[in-house]
Amino acid sequence: MQRKVVFPQKGLPYWLLAPQLAITLVFFFWPGGQAMYMSLLLQDPFGHSVQFVGLENFRLVFADEDYLQAVWRTAYFSLAVTVLAMVPGLALAVMADRVIKGGTAYTTAMLVPYAIAPAVAGVLWLFMLNPSIGVLAWWLKHAGVAWNPTLDGSDAMWLVILASAWKQVAYNFLFFLAGLQAIPKSLLEAAAIDGARPFRRFYTIVFPLLSPTTFFLLVVGLVYAFFDTFGVIDAVSQGGPASATETLVYKVYKDGIHSLDLGGSAAQSVVLMVIVVALTMIQFRFIERRVHYS
Amino acid sequence: MSASHNSAPLQSGVNWLAHGVLWLGIAITAFPLYIAFVASSLTPQDIAQAPMPLWPGPHLLDNYRQTLIQGLKGTYLSPPVWLMLWNSLLMALIIAGGKIVVSILSAYALAFFRFPGRNVLFWMIFLTLMLPVEVRILPTYEVVSDLGLINSMAGLTLPLIASATGTLLFRQFFLTIPDELVEAARMDGAGPLRFFKDVVLPLSATNIAALTVILFIFGWNQYLWPLLITTDNRLDTIVVGITKMIGSGDAATDWNLVMATTLLAVLPPVLVVVLMRRWFVKGLVDSEK
Amino acid sequence: MSNLVKVYGSGAGAVPVIHGVSAEVADGEFVVIVGPSGCGKSTLLRMVAGLESVSGGKIAIGAHVVNNVDPSERDIAMVFQNYALYPHFNVFDNMAYGLRIRKLPAHEIKARVEKAAKMLELSHLLERKPGQLSGGQRQRVAMGRAIVRSPQVFLFDEPLSNLDAKLRAQTRLEIRKLHAELGVTSLFVTHDQVEAMTLAQRMIVMNAGLMEQFGTPEEVYARPASTFVAGFIGSPPMNLMPGLADGSRFTLGSQVLTLPSAAPRSGELILGLRPEHVTHWTVGQGGGWSLKVEMIEMLGAERLVYGHLGTQVFTLRVDATHVPPKVGDLLNLQIEPRHLHWFDSKTGKRVD
Numbered sequence: 060m061q062r063k064v065v066f067p068q069k070g071l072p073y074w075l076l077a078p079q080l081a082i083t084l085v086f087f088f089w090p091g092g093q094a095m096y097m098s099l100l101l102q103d104p105f106g107h108s109v110q111f112v113g114l115e116n117f118r119l120v121f122a123d124e125d126y127l128q129a130v131w132r133t134a135y136f137s138l139a140v141t142v143l144a145m146v147p148g149l150a151l152a153v154m155a156d157r158v159i160k161g162g163t164a165y166t167t168a169m170l171v172p173y174a175i176a177p178a179v180a181g182v183l184w185l186f187m188l189n190p191s192i193g194v195l196a197w198w199l200k201h202a203g204v205a206w207n208p209t210l211d212g213s214d215a216m217w218l219v220i221l222a223s224a225w226k227q228v229a230y231n232f233l234f235f236l237a238g239l240q241a242i243p244k245s246l247l248e249a250a251a252i253d254g255a256r257p258f259r260r261f262y263t264i265v266f267p268l269l270s271p272t273t274f275f276l277l278v279v280g281l282v283y284a285f286f287d288t289f290g291v292i293d294a295v296s297q298g299g300p301a302s303a304t305e306t307l308v309y310k311v312y313k314d315g316i317h318s319l320d321l322g323g324s325a326a327q328s329v330v331l332m333v334i335v336v337a338l339t340m341i342q343f344r345f346i347e348r349r350v351h352y353s
Numbered sequence: 354m355s356a357s358h359n360s361a362p363l364q365s366g367v368n369w370l371a372h373g374v375l376w377l378g379i380a381i382t383a384f385p386l387y388i389a390f391v392a393s394s395l396t397p398q399d400i401a402q403a404p405m406p407l408w409p410g411p412h413l414l415d416n417y418r419q420t421l422i423q424g425l426k427g428t429y430l431s432p433p434v435w436l437m438l439w440n441s442l443l444m445a446l447i448i449a450g451g452k453i454v455v456s457i458l459s460a461y462a463l464a465f466f467r468f469p470g471r472n473v474l475f476w477m478i479f480l481t482l483m484l485p486v487e488v489r490i491l492p493t494y495e496v497v498s499d500l501g502l503i504n505s506m507a508g509l510t511l512p513l514i515a516s517a518t519g520t521l522l523f524r525q526f527f528l529t530i531p532d533e534l535v536e537a538a539r540m541d542g543a544g545p546l547r548f549f550k551d552v553v554l555p556l557s558a559t560n561i562a563a564l565t566v567i568l569f570i571f572g573w574n575q576y577l578w579p580l581l582i583t584t585d586n587r588l589d590t591i592v593v594g595i596t597k598m599i600g601s602g603d604a605a606t607d608w609n610l611v612m613a614t615t616l617l618a619v620l621p622p623v624l625v626v627v628l629m630r631r632w633f634v635k636g637l638v639d640s641e642k
Numbered sequence: 643m644s645n646l647v648k649v650y651g652s653g654a655g656a657v658p659v660i661h662g663v664s665a666e667v668a669d670g671e672f673v674v675i676v677g678p679s680g681c682g683k684s685t686l687l688r689m690v691a692g693l694e695s696v697s698g699g700k701i702a703i704g705a706h707v708v709n710n711v712d713p714s715e716r717d718i719a720m721v722f723q724n725y726a727l728y729p730h731f732n733v734f735d736n737m738a739y740g741l742r743i744r745k746l747p748a749h750e751i752k753a754r755v756e757k758a759a760k761m762l763e764l765s766h767l768l769e770r771k772p773g774q775l776s777g778g779q780r781q782r783v784a785m786g787r788a789i790v791r792s793p794q795v796f797l798f799d800e801p802l803s804n805l806d807a808k809l810r811a812q813t814r815l816e817i818r819k820l821h822a823e824l825g826v827t828s829l830f831v832t833h834d835q836v837e838a839m840t841l842a843q844r845m846i847v848m849n850a851g852l853m854e855q856f857g858t859p860e861e862v863y864a865r866p867a868s869t870f871v872a873g874f875i876g877s878p879p880m881n882l883m884p885g886l887a888d889g890s891r892f893t894l895g896s897q898v899l900t901l902p903s904a905a906p907r908s909g910e911l912i913l914g915l916r917p918e919h920v921t922h923w924t925v926g927q928g929g930g931w932s933l934k935v936e937m938i939e940m941l942g943a944e945r946l947v948y949g950h951l952g953t954q955v956f957t958l959r960v961d962a963t964h965v966p967p968k969v970g971d972l973l974n975l976q977i978e979p980r981h982l983h984w985f986d987s988k989t990g991k992r993v994d
Contacts, residue, residue: 064532065467066545075462076474079455079520086493086515087481093492151378154371167630168379171386174622176574176592182599182615183385186392186608194388197404225385232378237638248693249726253740253787254714263739267730286485290576294596308487312577315491324491331488339483 094332097325116326125302126310126327133306136220137284143224144280145273148231153261155232156239166236173229177222178290184222185295208296212303215296219304222295223288230283231276238272239265271345278342282335307331386619393417393613400608416613425610429597430586434614437591441573442621444590447510448572449565456519457557461549463520464527465535478517486512486578494581504585513578518571519564526560527553562632570622591618659685661851664699667844672821672828676838677848678874683831684799686848690829691720691797703794719788720797724804725780727772727787733759734768737787758786761820778809785817789824796828802837814840835875839863847871865983869990872914872983878946883913883954884987894952899931903979906993914983917946920958920975925967928974933958935971949973 098117101110120126155165172180187195190207199206208215242265250260266273289308292298298305298313305313308331315324392400394413399406424431431437463475486493493512502508530553538548579590589597595618598611626633660682667673675683688694690701692713700707708716719740727736734755741751759765762782772780781801788796798817802810818841821828832838838845839859847854847862847870855867866872872880885894887905892898892913905911923930933949933956945960947967958975960966967973984993 062464062528062532064535066465066535066548068466068545069468071545072462072466072468072471075458079459079478079517080474082455082511082515083478083481083517086496086512087484087489088477090489090492090496090512091484093495094489097492147378150374154374154378157368157371158375163630165375165379166634167627169382170626170630170634171623172382174570174574174626175619176576176622178576178592178596179574179615179618180385182595182611183389185599186612187385187388192400192405192608194405194407225381228378229382233634234638237634243724243726245722245724245726246728248691248713249720249722249787250728250739251693251713252691252716252718252720253791254743255739256712256714259743264728282485286487289487290574290592290596293576293580294599311487312490316581321491328488328491332484335485335488336483 091332094325094328097321098329100322100325102321112322116322117330120323120326120330123323128302129305129307129310132216132304133285133308136216136288136304136306137281139220140223140227140284140288141277141280143220144227145231145276148228148276149235149269149273151228151232152235152239153265155236166233169232170229172226173233175226176290177226177287178294180222180226181219181291181294184218184225188218188221208300210300212300215300215304219288219291219295222291223284226291227280227283231280234272234276235269238269242268274345275342278338281338285331285335386616389612389615392609393616395609397607397609412609416609417617420610420614420617424594425598425607425614431594431598432587432589434591434594434617436587437589437594438617438621440588441590441592441618443506444509444575444579445569445572447506448513448575449568451510451514452519452568453561453564455514456517457523457561459517459520460523460527461545461553464524465545478520481516482518482521485516490577490581493578497582502582504583504588508582509579509588510572513572513575518568522560522564523557526557530556559632559635562629563635566625566629566633569625573622594618659851660689663846663848663853665846665853665856667827667829670825670827672830672841672843674830674832674838674842674845675848676832676835676842676845676874679833680850681848682851683833683846683848687797687799687829687831690795691718692716716795717793718795718797719791719793720799721781721784721788721801723800725772725784725801727780727783729772732769732771733764733775733783733786736772736783737790740787740791754790754792755786758789761789761823762786762816777805778813781805781813785820789820792826794827796826798828798830800831800833802832802834810837817841835877839875847874849874865992866914867992869912869914869985872985876916878917878957878959880914880916880983881954881956882985883915883951883956884910885913885952885954887911887913887984894954897932897952899951900929901979901982902977903982906984910987911993912985912987912990914985915977915981917957917959919978919981921978921981922976923958923960923967924974925971926974927972928976931975931977933973933975935967935969935973938966938969947973 099111099113101112101115102108151169155169158165175183185193187193188199188206188208190196190209196206205211206214208218246264246268247260250264255263285306286308288306289312292304292306292309293312296304298309307327311324311327311331314320314327318324388405391407391409392405393416395405395410396412399410420434422433422435424433424437459478463471463478497503497508497512500508502511534552535548538552543551573590574592575590576592576596579588579593580596583589583593591614595611595614598614599606663686665673675686677683685694689696690703692708692711696709700709702708703716703718728739731739737755737758738751741754746754755768756765759768762785764779764782764786767775767779767783772783775783781804784801802813805813814837817830830837830841838847842859844856844858845862846856849870855862855871857865857867862871862875866875866880869882873882883894885892885899886909887893887901888908890901890904892901892905892911894913905913931951933947933951935947935949937948939946939948943962945962945966947958947960949956985991986993
């Protein structure tokens, strides 16, 4: 993790780092620190009175029924999005790995959702599943399924899950495909000669060797579901109906910007920060112990 | 070493299944965009009459012309779409360019020099990867506001340049540059800046290309931050604009125009991905190692 | 195997890789398939394994034609060039994998793996993963994996290429011992003619998709079937001299050689003579072939002497015990008739 041969200059590196450090300090560490500090204060929305209350905000947050609901909701949402994005991603990557001809064209086509903003993905799915004019909504009604995401909380939840997962499949597909292509073909040939049929080869050889990729995508998927899906939710349901799609990140936004509960929102931010750091740390540790190819 | 021409006997008979699944995948991927395309060629009345027809109609050019030049006039008075596209383009380019310049310099310092505090600074920079803007939204707003940067391009872009996405990737890459190159350059009399310009930059071309794609898309697709930081409609980016257009998603919206705008919003990033696919894929996968 | 033709792609412009190989390997025989890079030897091996498809002809293992049989059903074992060990399994599991698939009882698996491990001196490494082993150790694990299966045929795909020279020589001996002990029919692919000569009971010499000769090392050395085989087997390579034959005279450009025995026919022919078969030579003029020494390479136990016969470069091997010639000396070479090889100048095939 360190070069042997370096340049001898002592002052130059600081100059090179200066722009990044300046921007980072002003726009990352300062606000980050502020968020943590604010979480320990009780402020009125107009900034007239400020009171240090220690961990009171946190206690209130954790005691809040709405907050706990949001926690479960976020867990459910994240799991659903992650699974719905990873399973098809893997299946498609496995198939794409086998098809030699046209593989490139296919991969390019599959990458498109990566380029689409979550908010826009939300708009597209909202349009298709709009209860009055949506194409898919019409088919659902025709099939006898009651569908109304503007009134029914779980329908709204499914809408955001679908839009979020649809977008993320592309990312998983990409990484799974790269992981599959990194497995030497001779390993699979050896397994075939050892007597393993295709399905067995997959779950005894391919899938275990894919585990670093799988783990990585799991963590990335969770972070995506926790944070990047904000755009989907705001575009589609704004957390509604009646908080049905209000995930933790959305609650931070709502409580801070709309309800002006600065302390509470900051406390929630800090909780989220801790979760993200934990997830990233876990991933970092795990990557250190990757499986090596012989 | 990867897919070789002679693995056929290991997969006999499964190829039709593979193609089938892949086509299903493409269908699901393309379907929402296709619907948007069809909708953008109809009138609002066509759409309101569910179910919407599945074939494109005749109003394609009219709709696009209308949104581009006039924008939407409803509960949200949008600026003309071309202006919003321009805002998005500017923002995305500044973010991508800014991040690349800043991070390549930092990575160079971290990789090619040894100086006190190097490890600390590295971890500080690494830390910025862990906290997306959504988590520090309010304080960042305050800072930007205190600096008087609300409703400005600087305010839009600077907080997003703060995270060190490129630094890690470049640093990783710089660590693999052979020592002999550095030694040869030093013998030739090249100092660190010259070495950077003449050797490191050209070698990094692929990584820079890949990061450009990734960061351009990152910048173009930003939602929460531009939403908060601009109160002047004329600064709306296209992604924010679209969301404002649909209001509460009711049927009174001019969906045909919204869909036309949506496709316009999606076109530049998709083009970038498709055209620069090769570098992009390589860079994305490598950046996570 | 009989008359295989393998074609990649289809329609006009398809490139056939194997043009016609027909060979029968006896039960328990160790056959080496040798040839330069790209000659199709690996392809041939992989066809027997079932990893490449056969576009014409048949492959039979034992009494069964196996053209359409999946590799997993052919009862074969293969040692790959890069070993192809499962990196996430330890050595024991690597060797046990195939047996577990065949649902052998656990105690039987244990017995077989431990026996093979003992044979290959791997017993102390059974718990380790391939990433923790040296190249030579991994190679032995790859062989162990093949041995425990007790297959009908062993297939070796250039297994020694990734080893350093010393290890290669050592492993060659181990493979010979193993074959003597186990007696399984084996097909061994290599580009190294030394490996071929030392390991083969019989060898298939291949060139550009064609089988040039199939015979014992002695046959291939003493009676090469074509100029390719003659030049490929034996080091330094056989001198191959194209010229005009007429009875006992052979015209090589500017020089006319007197042959110790008549050429098999008159006309254009290629004369072959191994550098080690110039049995007598003296310095100075004489009735034999006249060679001016241009360069000498000293190799320790022997010397290589280079000169020209006519316009053709000629090499002879000189034992170190002889008083060596000097550069510029004119040598008089005596040749025994049994050491002359004749090849057709158009087809390269042996002419008797």
